Amino acid sequence: MPPLELDAATERTALNLLRHLEWNPDGFSLLFLFADVGPALQLSEWLNQRLVLQQRPLRSLLVGDAFLKHPEQALDQLMDLCMQPSQSSGAVWYAAHRHPADKRWNQARRSFLARLNERRFLLERDAKTPLVLVLPSEFRSDTRNIAPDLWHVRALSEELRASAPAFSQGLDAQPPPAPIQQAALLHLGTEDILPAYREWQRMSTRPSDQQTFLPTLWQAVEELLGAGRPGDAEELALQAEATARRRSETDPAPATLRDLSISLDHLGRVAKTRGDWAQAEVAYAESLVLARQLVERLGDTPESQRDLSVSLNNLGSVAVARGDWAQAEAVYVEGLTLRRQLVERLGDTPESLRDLSVSLNNLGSVAMARGDWAQAEAVYAESLTLRRQLVERLGATPESLRDLSVSLNNLGGLAEVRGDWGQAEAVHTESLTLARQLVERLGGTAESLRDLSISLDNLGLLARTRGDWVQAEAVHAESLTIARQLVERLGGTPESLRDLSVSLDNLGLVAKNRGDWVQAETVYAESLTLRRQLVERLGGTPESLRDLSVSLNNLGRVARARGDWAQAEAVYAESLVLRRQLVERLGGTPESLRDLSVSLNNLGSVAEARGDWTQAETVYVESLALARQLVERLGNTPQSLRDLSISLDNLGDVARTRGDWPRAEALCAESLTLTRQLVERLGGTPESLRDLSISLDNLGRVAEARSDWTQAETVYVESLALARQLVERLGNTPQSLRDLSASLNNVSRAANALGDPVRAQKLEAERAAILQHLARNEEAAPDSPPSI
Structure with missing residues (x-):
C-alpha cells in the first residue's frame, strides 16, 4: 500500500x-x-x-x-x-x-x-x-x-491545523458564498451564534428549576449539536430531562408529562448524534409510552396525536439504523395514519402538510430498502407535491426550500435505480440550486453545507454515468472539501466521519477511471481507516459494517490492478464475511443480497487468477442464484439486469476454460440479450455500451473455439465499433484505450483466420500505437480481454 x-x-x-x-x-x-x-x-x-x-x-x-x-x-x-x-x-x-x-x-x-x-x-x-x-x-x-x-x-x-476550505464554482456557475463566511466556518460554535444557549446561561443563575423555561433548553440542545458540541448538548438535555421528570412526579399533569416526553426526544437526538443507538432507543421508547398515555388521557387532540407521530418516527429511525425494516415500517405506517388524520381535521395547515410529507418520505426509505420502486415513487411523489405547495404558500423560507431539496434528491435516487438518468439529472440539478441558495442565505450552517455536499455527490454520480469524468472530479472534489470542513466543525461526529469516507470513495472512483491507482489507493485507504473506527465507535451497526465492506472491496480492486492477488483475496474474504452477516441480520433485503452477490464475484475473480476454477465456479453459481432472485423480486431494473449479465459472463468464463462450449454459449448469449436491452433502455450510457462490447467479445471467443471465424468476426467488429465510440466520448482514458486495444486484437485474429493479412497488419499497427501511448503515460497493463 x-x-x-x-x-x-x-x-x-x-x-x-x-x-x-x-x-x-x-x-x-x-x-x-x-x-x-x-x-x-x-x-x-x-x-x-x-x-x-x-x-x-x-x-x-x-x-x-x-x-x-x-x-x-x-x-x-x-x-x-x-x-x-x-x-x-x-x-x-x-x-x-x-x-x-x-x-x-x-x-x-x-x-x-x-x-x-x-x-x-x-x-x-x-x-x-x-x-x-x-x-x-x-x-x-x-x-x-x-x-x-x-x-x-x-x-x-x-x-x-486543517487548511481553510476553498469552494469551486460548481455545476451551475453560481458564485460561492462570501469569503468572509467561508473563512469563519472551521471554528464556529462560540456563544455569539447560540442565542438559546446564552439565554439558558442567564436562566441558570436562578435559584429554582421551576423557573427554567424548558423550550429554551431544548433549543439550546439543538444549537449545541449544530455547533459540534455534543457533550455540552448532552449536559443540557440531561438537565431538561431531570427538570421535566421532577415536575411530572410532583404534578403529573398532561402538560408536565408532555414536557418530559419532548425532553426525552432531545436526549435521544443527542444519543443519535453520538452514534449511541441503544441509548437513543431507551429515550425514544419512554417518550413513546408517555405519548400514548397522553392520547388516552386527552383523547385524540391534534397536539397529542402529533406528539405521538413524532415519537413513532423517532423509534423508526432507530429501527432503520439497526436494519429492522419490518419494525421501521410498522411505526412509520402508524405515524403516517395519524398525520393523514391531522390533515383532515386541521385542514391544510403548513405544519400538518409538512409533517405528512416527512412521514411519506420515511415510508419511501423503507420501500427503497425493500426494492418496492412503485411504492417508493408513490410516496415520494406525493411528498414532493406537498413540498412544492408549501414553498408557494410560505414563500422561499429556509425550511421549505430544504424540504423541497430533500424530496428532489429522494426522487432522484429512485430515478437512478430505474436507470432514468434524464429525470435523475433534472431533479438533482434543481436540488443543487436550492442547496447553494441555502448555504448563501444561512451563512454556511453545518446542515446546509452537508446538504450541499450530498447534492454535489448526486450530480457527480450522474456525471460518472455519462462518462464526464472531468465534471465528476470537480463536484466530488468540492464535496470532499466540505466534508473535511464539517469534520472539524462538528468535532468528528460519526455522521461527519462517514460523510468524509463517502467523499473519499467518490474521488477514488474518479482516480481509478483515470488509471491513477496510487491516488485511488491513497483515498481508499483513508476511507478504510475511518470506517474501521466507526465500526468500533458504533458497535457494528448494519450501515457501518456495510460501509466497511465497501471500503475493503475498493482496496481489493486496487490490489487486483497491481496483481497482488494475496492482498485482494484477504480484503475480499473479510468483506464477504461481513456481507454474509448482514444478510442474516437484515433478513435478506435486496441491498444485502446484492452486496453478497458482488462479494462472491470478487472472490471468484481471485480464484480465476489462481487457476482454481472449481472454487470460482462455486462462488459464481451462488452469485448467479442471488442475481436471478433479485430480478424476480425487483423486476427488470437496470441494476438487477446488469448484475445478472455479469454473473452469466462469469460462469461463461468458467465454462469456456473447461471446454464446455454449449454451456458457455448459452450463458454468454443470455448475457448479450440483457446488455442489448440495457443499451436501449439507458440510451447508450458509457457503462452500458462497454458492457455490450464485453458480451460481444465473450460470444466471439466461443465462436473462435468452434472455429466459426465468420461469426467471431461479426461480433468482434460490432464490439470494435463500440470501443471506438467510447474513446470518442470518454477521451483517451486508460480503460477505454485498453478496451480498444483488446478489440483491435480480436478483429485482427479474425482477419488473419479469414485470410486477410493486410487488414490484420493494419489493425495490429493501430494497436501497437495505442500500447506505446499507454506505456509512455506509465499506464500500461497486461493486455487481456476486458472484464466488468
Missing part, C-alpha cells in the same frame, strides 16, 4: 514525529500534538504505515464518549497501555482531540491532564514506549498551565 499523501504542513509535522519515534523507539518520551480532527487522522495513518515496516506499529486509542464522565478511568487505561507494551512495543497514540469547542469535553481534558501531570514520575520511571498525546489545536496554553511538569519534560510539541 503506498503511503498517504500529505500537504506540506502536515508532512513537516509528520517527519518530525517519525524521526523522534525512529530514533527513540524504547523507553518513555512524551510528544504533544495539538491538531484538528482530520489532519490528525491522516497523520496517524501516515506514521503507522511507516512504523509497521519497522515492526513497531502505533498502538492507537481514540477516546470515546465515556471520557466525558470518567476521565480518571481513561487515565488508568492509558497508564496500563504505557506500562504493559505489546510484543511490538510500538508507541502509544492517545487521541483526545475530538469536539474542541465542547465545554464538557474540554473540562474532561483538563481533569485528565491534571491527573496525568501528577503521575509524571510513574511515567518516566515505568513507561516502556513513547507516548503521543493528541489534543485540540487550541489547547496548547491550557496544557502548559495545567500540566507544567509534563510540559517541562516533553520531547516534542507540534501543532497541526
Whole structure:
C-alpha cells in the first residue's frame, strides 16, 4: 500500500514525529500534538504505515464518549497501555482531540491532564514506549498551565491545523458564498451564534428549576449539536430531562408529562448524534409510552396525536439504523395514519402538510430498502407535491426550500435505480440550486453545507454515468472539501466521519477511471481507516459494517490492478464475511443480497487468477442464484439486469476454460440479450455500451473455439465499433484505450483466420500505437480481454 499523501504542513509535522519515534523507539518520551480532527487522522495513518515496516506499529486509542464522565478511568487505561507494551512495543497514540469547542469535553481534558501531570514520575520511571498525546489545536496554553511538569519534560510539541476550505464554482456557475463566511466556518460554535444557549446561561443563575423555561433548553440542545458540541448538548438535555421528570412526579399533569416526553426526544437526538443507538432507543421508547398515555388521557387532540407521530418516527429511525425494516415500517405506517388524520381535521395547515410529507418520505426509505420502486415513487411523489405547495404558500423560507431539496434528491435516487438518468439529472440539478441558495442565505450552517455536499455527490454520480469524468472530479472534489470542513466543525461526529469516507470513495472512483491507482489507493485507504473506527465507535451497526465492506472491496480492486492477488483475496474474504452477516441480520433485503452477490464475484475473480476454477465456479453459481432472485423480486431494473449479465459472463468464463462450449454459449448469449436491452433502455450510457462490447467479445471467443471465424468476426467488429465510440466520448482514458486495444486484437485474429493479412497488419499497427501511448503515460497493463 503506498503511503498517504500529505500537504506540506502536515508532512513537516509528520517527519518530525517519525524521526523522534525512529530514533527513540524504547523507553518513555512524551510528544504533544495539538491538531484538528482530520489532519490528525491522516497523520496517524501516515506514521503507522511507516512504523509497521519497522515492526513497531502505533498502538492507537481514540477516546470515546465515556471520557466525558470518567476521565480518571481513561487515565488508568492509558497508564496500563504505557506500562504493559505489546510484543511490538510500538508507541502509544492517545487521541483526545475530538469536539474542541465542547465545554464538557474540554473540562474532561483538563481533569485528565491534571491527573496525568501528577503521575509524571510513574511515567518516566515505568513507561516502556513513547507516548503521543493528541489534543485540540487550541489547547496548547491550557496544557502548559495545567500540566507544567509534563510540559517541562516533553520531547516534542507540534501543532497541526486543517487548511481553510476553498469552494469551486460548481455545476451551475453560481458564485460561492462570501469569503468572509467561508473563512469563519472551521471554528464556529462560540456563544455569539447560540442565542438559546446564552439565554439558558442567564436562566441558570436562578435559584429554582421551576423557573427554567424548558423550550429554551431544548433549543439550546439543538444549537449545541449544530455547533459540534455534543457533550455540552448532552449536559443540557440531561438537565431538561431531570427538570421535566421532577415536575411530572410532583404534578403529573398532561402538560408536565408532555414536557418530559419532548425532553426525552432531545436526549435521544443527542444519543443519535453520538452514534449511541441503544441509548437513543431507551429515550425514544419512554417518550413513546408517555405519548400514548397522553392520547388516552386527552383523547385524540391534534397536539397529542402529533406528539405521538413524532415519537413513532423517532423509534423508526432507530429501527432503520439497526436494519429492522419490518419494525421501521410498522411505526412509520402508524405515524403516517395519524398525520393523514391531522390533515383532515386541521385542514391544510403548513405544519400538518409538512409533517405528512416527512412521514411519506420515511415510508419511501423503507420501500427503497425493500426494492418496492412503485411504492417508493408513490410516496415520494406525493411528498414532493406537498413540498412544492408549501414553498408557494410560505414563500422561499429556509425550511421549505430544504424540504423541497430533500424530496428532489429522494426522487432522484429512485430515478437512478430505474436507470432514468434524464429525470435523475433534472431533479438533482434543481436540488443543487436550492442547496447553494441555502448555504448563501444561512451563512454556511453545518446542515446546509452537508446538504450541499450530498447534492454535489448526486450530480457527480450522474456525471460518472455519462462518462464526464472531468465534471465528476470537480463536484466530488468540492464535496470532499466540505466534508473535511464539517469534520472539524462538528468535532468528528460519526455522521461527519462517514460523510468524509463517502467523499473519499467518490474521488477514488474518479482516480481509478483515470488509471491513477496510487491516488485511488491513497483515498481508499483513508476511507478504510475511518470506517474501521466507526465500526468500533458504533458497535457494528448494519450501515457501518456495510460501509466497511465497501471500503475493503475498493482496496481489493486496487490490489487486483497491481496483481497482488494475496492482498485482494484477504480484503475480499473479510468483506464477504461481513456481507454474509448482514444478510442474516437484515433478513435478506435486496441491498444485502446484492452486496453478497458482488462479494462472491470478487472472490471468484481471485480464484480465476489462481487457476482454481472449481472454487470460482462455486462462488459464481451462488452469485448467479442471488442475481436471478433479485430480478424476480425487483423486476427488470437496470441494476438487477446488469448484475445478472455479469454473473452469466462469469460462469461463461468458467465454462469456456473447461471446454464446455454449449454451456458457455448459452450463458454468454443470455448475457448479450440483457446488455442489448440495457443499451436501449439507458440510451447508450458509457457503462452500458462497454458492457455490450464485453458480451460481444465473450460470444466471439466461443465462436473462435468452434472455429466459426465468420461469426467471431461479426461480433468482434460490432464490439470494435463500440470501443471506438467510447474513446470518442470518454477521451483517451486508460480503460477505454485498453478496451480498444483488446478489440483491435480480436478483429485482427479474425482477419488473419479469414485470410486477410493486410487488414490484420493494419489493425495490429493501430494497436501497437495505442500500447506505446499507454506505456509512455506509465499506464500500461497486461493486455487481456476486458472484464466488468
